[in-house]
Amino acid sequence: MSQVHDRSGRERFREHSTEVAVTAMETVGAKVPTSTSGAPAGFRSDHTLPVAVELRRQLRRRRTQLALVLMALLPIILVVAFAFDDGDTGGSVSLVDLATTSATNFAVVCLFFSASFLLIVVIALFFGDTIASEASWSSLRYLLAMPVPRIRLLRQKVIVAGLLSVAALLVLPVVAVVVGLIAYGGGPLATPVGEQLSFGTALLRLALILAFIAVQLAWVAGLALMLSVLTDAPLGAVGGAVLLSILSQILNQIEALGVIRDWLPTHYSFAWTGALVNPIRWDDMIRGGFISLLYAVVFATIAVVRFRRKDITS
Amino acid sequence: MRRWLRTPARRWTTLGVVLAVLALVAVVVWPSAAPARVSSSEQRISAPGGPGVAEPVELDTTLYLPESTPAPAVLLAHGFGGSKASLTDQAQQLARDGFVVLTYSARGFGTSTGQIALDSLDHEIPDARALVDWLAERPEVTLDAPGDPRIGVTGGSYGGALSLMLAGTDPRIDALAPVITWNDLGDALFPNALADADTLSAATPAAAGDAGDGVFKRGWAAALIASVTTGASLTGTLGVAEGDTGDTGFAGPGSGGGGSDDGQDGSAPPDAGTDGSAPTGTDGAPSLPTAGGIGVQASCGRLMLELCAAYSLAAETGRLGPDLAALLERSSPATVAGDITAPTLLVQGERDTLFGLDQADANARAIAANGATVAVSWYNGGHDGGSPDSDTEQRITDWFRHWLAGTGPEPSTAFRYTVDGPVSDTGRARSRTLQAADYPGLDPAAGPTSETPRQPVGLTGSAQVIVNPPGGQPAAVSSLPGLGGLASSVLSTFGGGLPGQTARFTSEPMADLTVLTGTSRVALSISRVPVPALPGTSAATSAADDDPGAVLFASLAKVTPGGVRTLAGGAVAPIRITDLPADGSPATVVVDLPASALQVEAGSSVEVSIATTNQAFAGSTEPSVYRVALADQAAVASALGTAGRDAGAIGLDTASLSAPEVGGERVGDSEIPVPQLVGLVLLAGLVVVALLIGGRRFGRGSSRAPDPALAEVPLAITGLRKQYPGGVPAVQDVSFRVEAGQVLGLLGPNGAGKTTTLRMVMGLISPSAGEIRAFGRVVHPGAEILSRIGSFVEGSGFLPHLSGRANLELYWKATGRPAEDAHMDTALAIAGLGAAVERKVRTYSQGMRQRLAIAQAMLGLPELLLLDEPTNGLDPPQIHAMREVLQRYAATGRTVLVSSHLLSEVEQTCSHVVVMHKGRTIATGTVAELIAGSGETVFGLDRAEDTETTVRVLRDELGLRALEVTEAGVQVDLGRVPASTAVAALVGAGVAVSAVAPRNRLEDVFLAMVGESVDPAAGDGAMTGEAAPSTGSPTGAGDDREVRV
Structure with missing residues (x-):
């Protein structure tokens, strides 16, 4: 029997008894019967780390919550910012100039602003953290020794990171449309080309744009996942993915690279503007989606191959 | 594969290096992957000077030879302001083909002698015939007949007209x-777009x-003359036109123009001279003398004097x-085009305010x-x-390949044209290429079905x-000759004309997407609004026979609902x-609006503008005022009169x-890039399948069967063995x-390998060799x-x-x-955290x-x-309790x-x-057992001075050798000597003697086992594998010990 003092002295446990632990041993019963595989009855490796459990582990993280809240706040901040606009577009007509035309215009502009950086950061955050943060918490070894089969662990992590990414991707335009409806009304979507799309059509186009952006950002997810497996530092994985995407964007600006640019994963990152014309320009969206998925699959394959045999020393 | 994976780090390094090398090779080789150069030779060929020119001219030529000869020849002529040097790339490509x-x-250009006569039938065209003669003598050239080589001719602008006129005057052209x-x-230089009976029919x-x-198209004329007078080497700097940008974004250089909708045009290097005629006019138009007379000759450069004088006027x-x-x-193909019999591919530009589509149309009709x-x-x-973009270049090559070399299928005579889509958010339009079966209206025998609808x-x-303001200024700007596509595309978006000078007539928004291909026409009723002459002005000066008449400028534009105007x-x-x-x-009057390929999307409208001024x-x-209105059908019919065609039939209804x-x-x-789409679907399917079945086991488990004999053995x-690479x-x-x-x-000093061993037992680290079995089953990563x-x-x-608590719950x-099965209460009791179990772990x-x-x-x-x-x-206390817990836990039959x-x-804590x-x-x-293996005993002494005596007695009398003096006393390995004998x-x-105690604690045993290997006296081999086994036995330590005594 002893009194345990918190190291800070801030809190005192009343009567933690070491004897409680000892007596608890008396209640330890018989061993759990084992199945033919040698594992305890009730254990199935393909039931380990269910998505719901992993989701709970991630959703309670401040990081996850902040990312989602930020996505929800961005449209509100933009509405306030646009309130300062004096309405003079200087004669040029671009998407941003049309932001205050309607709710769907506003949502498109929110995506426009966030697509080249914010969304990349958020996705890199969700996917770059998958393995590396578990490694940095040292919890990875306990998950693997549980055992969660390695590929399954990767898969569950990817599913949850994907769900969170999709959620973040949805929160932004949904909030933007709601905020936009209040601020600018549900008029038709005006495009810089001069076309008008009815509110209903515009919502469908918005869904298409979201689907494209989700596919287009898959390469960031794959890259972040790969880096997450290769390094034990979450910051390295997230930062590395963001840096490489910035590098790709910079290279894409260099015209001397010619056709090489067509193979940069960010080359078609704004191909979704093709959804804002009639008829929809599918070609670059398809190219962009293909390139992005290609990178994503390559990166993810490297991640799987590496993680499958990696010596976990974290 | 297994071995491959055994050394992952090395493999990944190798793979990384390979990838880096490949990337480097790609970057280095890709842009310069040109095949070997073809052989070429330069020669100067002389040709008669022609009428009025005494001296023969010497033409600077280069002959490019393909790999195998004899072969058909192609005469390649350059554009205005260019020279043969501007054709090098194109010539080499054709030679490779x-x-x-x-x-x-051409004469007057480059290092050729002579003066420029603007592709005159009397000068430049005979020059070209002389070159054909020369080629006919070359053994490398295939001949149709003696003196008649198999030959094609091509060129841009100045060279294009030469091609037509050579073909029109020389039947040897194939x-x-x-x-x-x-x-x-x-x-072309003095256009008047009033439709007459011929064009209407x-x-x-x-x-x-x-x-x-x-x-007078003075802007362009000035730019052209400037390129002669300044002698500047003016090769095309506009780059390559974009082809079908809707589909070319992915294609290599061979199948489409570069670039996509972002970034600016002109990323390709200037394709020297293929259209070489486009003078940049950088040092051009403003400095040009626009008045004749004095200094004519000085300002003419290499232009033939009579041309220069006429131009000045x-x-x-x-x-x-x-x-x-x-x-x-x-200097006009119009005079000889009717004599052309050779298959002709006419390539004309849609962004061309110098030689519009109507010029090619006239050539096509004549031929x-x-x-x-x-x-x-x-x-x-x-x-x-x-x-021209690469697709068009390819069409030219295919044309020659069939009609000259006889290889390849007969090229289609389809009519191909490119239309721009709507302007995208980047401010650029994307284009697509359309193809009709034939250029309409060329075959009168085919009847009305072949006519342009x-x-x-x-x-x-x-x-x-x-109103036309006095002096014609300010004037509207619609194009800047020679400044190229960028300027003209910018201008076209607000080329709506100046207010007060422009009349506009607009259509309803189009119901469907419409592509206007060619010359749109509109019938207008124009009248002069009488302006009273101001006192003091003399109308007489303009009343002469050079009355300029009414000069107006008609244009056609697409206007989007948002008001963005694109000039066709x-x-x-211009009309006069x-x-x-x-x-x-x-x-x-019936006005032929500029010929173009203009796509008007549904919802956009077209607008016809009539302006009084244009800078170009x-x-x-003369100040004047006009009234412009849409003509009614009756007036149109009467105006057309002899055209022989009903106005309605050609779309000229009222207004x-x-x-x-x-x-x-x-x-x-196609619009959809099919390979990419297939790839996209496959990859997406792959991702879905991977996510669905990833992590499942398909009877994999371990390749090594469980060992039933070990089924009850926990470990x-x-x-x-575990060895990390290197x-x-x-x-x-x-x-x-x-x-x-x-x-x-599991006892050992830090670095003994305990933790590595445990990690291998947990399946976190794969062993390099050896086997771990838990309950008879092989442990591997993820083993159940x-x-x-x-x-x-x-x-x-x-x-x-x-x-x-949440950590434990989620873990379970x-x-x-x-x-x-979790027994959470037991676990929490062991943790013993009390209320703190509800706090976040980061506070622990x-x-x-x-x-x-x-x-x-x-x-x-x-x-x-x-x-x-x-x-x-x-x-x-916790340590104490923990020992108790572990021992009791093991007592349940489990293992710790x-x-x-x-x-x-x-x-x-441990039993073993x-x-x-x-x-x-x-x-x-x-x-x-381990402790028993050691016989060491410590004799505690009351007096320190007895130590020597003790050592002497034990060593000399009892013959014990492994002695050590410690603070506790004298320590000795008694061996077979009973302790009582020693005490006595x-x-x-x-x-x-104050105490006699066995010094057989595990610590001593352990030190005895490991001590030597950390002792430098044990030799350099301490760190090697050899040293350890010899020190493994606790009994082999005696001799070494003695040293310390």
Whole structure:
């Protein structure tokens, strides 16, 4: 029997008894019967780390919550910012100039602003953290020794990171449309080309744009996942993915690279503007989606191959 | 594959290097992957000077030879301001395609001698015939007949007109492909877009008025003359026109233009000279002398003097004088195009305010009328927009390949043209290429079905009054000659004309997407609004016979609902009405608007503008006011009169635009890039499948069957080895067994390999060699048998943002096992955190984490519990309790494996011990056994001065050698000597023995086992594998010990 003092002295446990632990041993019963595989009855490796459990582990993280809240706040901040606009577009007509035309215009502009950086950061955050943060918490070894089969662990992590990414991707335009409806009304979507799309059509186009952006950002997810497996530092994985995407964007600006640019994963990152014309320009969206998925699959394959045999020393 | 994976780090390094090398190779080689150069030779060929030129001219030529000869020849002519040097790339490409290519600098250009006569039938054309003669003598050139080589001719602009006129005057020409060139130079430089009976009856899409007495295209003329007078080397700097940008973004250079909708055009290097005629005019137009007379000769450069003089006059008056008209006629393919019999591919640019689509249309009509094969391509460039894209280049090559070399299929005579889509958010339009079966209207025999369909598009707009300001200034700007596509595309978006000077007539928004292909027409009623002459002005000066008449500029634009205006072709069509009544009575005219390929999307409308001024033309400087209105059908019919065609049939209804619509199918790749789409779908499917079945096991498990004999043995390790690439082995040779019910201590100093061994047992690290079996089953990463093992290795692993309880609960849920198997209460009791269990783990002290981690390891009461340094950070009572817990836990038939570097820990906690050192197991057994293996005894002495006596007695009398003097007394290995004998001897010697105690604690045993290997005296081999086994036995230490005494 002893009194345990918190190291800070801030809190005192009343009567933690070491004897409680000892007596608890008396209640330890018989061993759990084992199945033919040698594992305890009730254990199935393909039931380990269910998505719901992993989701709970991630959703309670401040990081996850902040990312989602930020996505929800961005449209509100933009509405306030646009309130300062004096309405003079200087004669040029671009998407941003049309932001205050309607709710769907506003949502498109929110995506426009966030697509080249914010969304990349958020996705890199969700996917770059998958393995590396578990490694940095040292919890990875306990998950693997549980055992969660390695590929399954990767898969569950990817599913949850994907769900969170999709959620973040949805929160932004949904909030933007709601905020936009209040601020600018549900008029038709005006495009810089001069076309008008009815509110209903515009919502469908918005869904298409979201689907494209989700596919287009898959390469960031794959890259972040790969880096997450290769390094034990979450910051390295997230930062590395963001840096490489910035590098790709910079290279894409260099015209001397010619056709090489067509193979940069960010080359078609704004191909979704093709959804804002009639008829929809599918070609670059398809190219962009293909390139992005290609990178994503390559990166993810490297991640799987590496993680499958990696010596976990974290 | 297995071996491949065994050394992953090395493989990944290799793979990384390979990838880096490949990337480097790609970057280095890709842009310069040109095949070997073809052989070439330069020679100067002389030709007669022609009429009025005494000296023969010397032409600077280069002959390019293909790999195999004889081969058909291609004569390649350069554009205005260029030279043969600007054709090098194109010539080499054609030579690689199997043609003998002759390039030359035309007279007056490059280092050729002579003066420029503007492709005159008297000068430049005979020059070209002389070159054909020369080629006919070359052994490398295939001959049709002696003196008649198999030859094609092509060139851009200046070279294009030469091609046409050479083919029109020399029957030896077998095929030709003139690019962006003129039909009638007088008409091109002095256009008048009033439709006359001829053009109205033409069934081709882009036929345009040729009413004569046109309006001087002074901007372009000045730029052209400037390129001669300044002698600047003016090769094309506009880059390559974009082809079908809708589909080319992905294609290599071979199948489409570069670039996509972002970034700017012109990323390709200037394709020197293929349209070389586009003068940049950088040092050009403003400095040009526009007045003749004095200094004419000085300002003419290498231009033939009579041309220069005639030009100067035109620049002064703004009218086409008879001298210049006669000269220009000798420079016009129109005079000889009717004689062309060779298959002709006419390539014209849609961004060309110098030689519009109507010029190619006139050529096509003239050549087709002769029965020759004619094909027409309009590409998305021209003098304002760059040289032909690669698809068009390919068409030219294929044309020659068939008609000259006889290889390849007969090229289609389809009509290909490119239309721009809506302007995207980047401010650029994307284009697609359409193809119709034939260029319409070339075959009169085919009847009306082959004619260009024309649809009326209703226009609205009341009569408007427009003013020509005095001096014709300020003037509207619609194009900047020579500045290329960028400027013209910018201008075209607001080329709406100046207010007060522009009348506009607009259509309703289009219901469907419409592509206007060719010359749109509109009938207008124009009248002069009488302006009272101001006092003092003399009307007499302008009342002379050079009355400029009414000069107006018509244009067609697409207007989006948002108000963005796109000028068709970036061009305006000037009209001059010389017989406009001064009394204000209206004249009905039919105006041919600039020919273009204009896509009007649904919802957009078209707008016809009539303006009084345009910067690019020498308009009227006389102040005047006009009333412009849409003509009604009766007036149109009477105005057309003798045209022989009903106005309605050609779309000229009242107040409507006659819109040519050729239609056609999208060519090249389809709108959807199919390979990428297939790839996209496959990859997406792959991702979905991977996510669905990833992580499942398909009867994989271990390749090694379970060992039934070991089924009840919690852990059996044999020959375990782990070596990281390039390092010393962390574990070299570890073998031991743990039986059920044991509390086994894994003892060893830091770095002994304990933790590595435990990680291998947990499946975190793959062994380099050896085998681990838990309950008879081989442990490998993810092995299911691991679910019977609870572990705590190298510190806790919790999610800091969750409470201790949530961590345990989620951990258990993650195992997927039933909640009742968790025994959460037991675990929480072991953790003993009290209320703190609800706090976030990040607030915990190390000891709290430690206890929570042990509790987590014991969740589900695993049959084998691995604990690595479990008592770190615990206070003594907790340590004591922990020992108790572990011993009781083992008493339930389960097994505990505790690793520690603390000997007392193991001694007090464990029943069995495995001693590890330098990656090896050096001893195994029960704690008692290990201790018993040692016979050391310590004799405690009351008086320190007895030490010497003690040592002497023990050594000399009893013959003991392994002696050591310590603070506690004298320590000796008694061996077979009973302790009582030793005590008696000592007492007999007068030593006051205060205590006799076996020094057989585990610590001593351990030190005895490992001591030598850390002792430098043991030699350099201490760190090697050889040293360890010899020190493994606790009994072999004697001799060394003696040294210390």
